[in-house]
Amino acid sequence: MRPEVAVTGLGLVTPAGHTAEANWAALCRGRSLAATDPELAGLPVDFSCQVTDFDAAAELGRSLARRADGFIQFAVVAARRAVADAALEPGAWPPQRVGVVLGVGANSLSTYVTEFGHLGLGRPDRVSPLALPRSVPSMAAGEVAMDLGAQGPNFITSSACASGATAVGVARDLLLSGACDIVLAGGSESARSRMTATCFTRMRALSRRRDHPQLASRPFDAARDGFVLGEGAAVLVLERLSHARARGAPVQAVLRGYGAGADAHHPVAPHPDGRGAVQALRAALEDAACEPADVGLVNAHGTSTPLNDAAEAAALTRVFGDDIPPVTAAKGVIGHALGAAGAIQAVYTVLALRHRTVPPVANFEGQDGDHKLDVVAGSPRPLGKGAGISCSFGFGGQNAVLLFTSH
Structure with missing residues (x-):
């Protein structure tokens, strides 16, 4: 193994x-x-x-x-x-x-x-x-x-x-x-x-x-x-x-899956259907030998831009169907740290697993469009399952997804 x-x-x-x-x-x-x-x-x-x-x-x-x-x-x-x-x-x-x-x-x-x-x-x-x-x-x-x-x-x-x-x-x-x-x-x-x-x-x-x-x-x-x-x-x-x-080290989580994929679509705009994001999500799940139903948390890229959030919502809907896990997005609190954002989100995902809690999304009052996510808002929510996904998407259609589980 x-x-x-x-x-x-x-x-x-x-x-x-x-x-x-x-x-x-x-x-x-x-x-x-x-x-x-x-x-x-x-x-x-x-x-x-x-x-x-x-x-x-x-x-x-x-x-x-x-x-x-x-x-x-x-x-x-x-x-x-x-x-x-x-x-x-x-x-x-x-x-x-x-x-x-x-x-x-x-x-x-x-x-x-x-x-x-x-x-x-x-x-x-x-x-x-x-x-x-x-x-x-x-x-x-x-x-x-x-x-x-x-x-x-x-x-x-x-x-x-x-x-x-x-x-x-x-x-x-x-x-x-x-x-x-x-x-x-x-x-x-x-x-x-x-x-x-x-x-x-x-x-x-x-x-x-x-x-x-x-x-x-x-x-x-x-x-x-x-x-x-x-x-x-x-x-x-x-x-x-x-x-x-x-060496008797403190194990905080296990990094089980990593997936990547390219939109091959546009210099700065995401593919409207989240094509590369879907590929990265599915690759991370397969790499981790996890099913979508095993995931209890999505730490979304969630930039707060109209196009990126819509494309990410579309990708999550394609991968998880009607059973999308609770979604959080740290950029509502700390803004967008660009090249560091994916690493910060990875740490936050480990902390969410450790505390068995999904933090809320700042300033979320209601979503629009055809894709309805289960966005955690207002107050933290208990985490129901032991796997968490962290999504990161960038200019050039470069997408990376990490999957962590409790140890």
């Missing part, structure tokens, strides 16, 4: 807090954390969901904080938290057997805007020598490896907003192949730059509710009008179950 892959550690840095406990409490309250963002002042969309109370110098030391952009800082802190949660001692593990796979959706545009500004003014001498190492996506994984002494396979995955989920799925493959004994898997992103906000605004992807930002992110709601920019990082420690048990 194929080895099982255990989740033994969780690390989070999100707008909902820097611990699993703080994040879980915020999810269960079901209230959006969006607020006016000074970084975006003067733009048509000037609000976001921000990581607060994060002191990079205090967490990482002045040297690393200075040479790393926010998404790298978040990744290193989340990885440290996950390793501690897994009761691992980095100095005592075989470093060549420990891998790092992180999802990052894009370069750090804040740094690039600043440095290109120097070039535009004819001052190449003002461009920072740290411009590349502080902003290249792969440095998130590289800095985690340097910080923790992980010398195994080290890379990032980039599949737009599915990047974090893709990283977790690929990390599982490294364990199943025997290439690693431990993999730190997840994602990190800090998209609160003026350029990022402007680009998404020009695409009409962001909510325009600047007078009431706390009401802006409303996954699957009939009045949804776009997503809210977020940021953060999540890291899961993955091990073969036999390896985890041999």
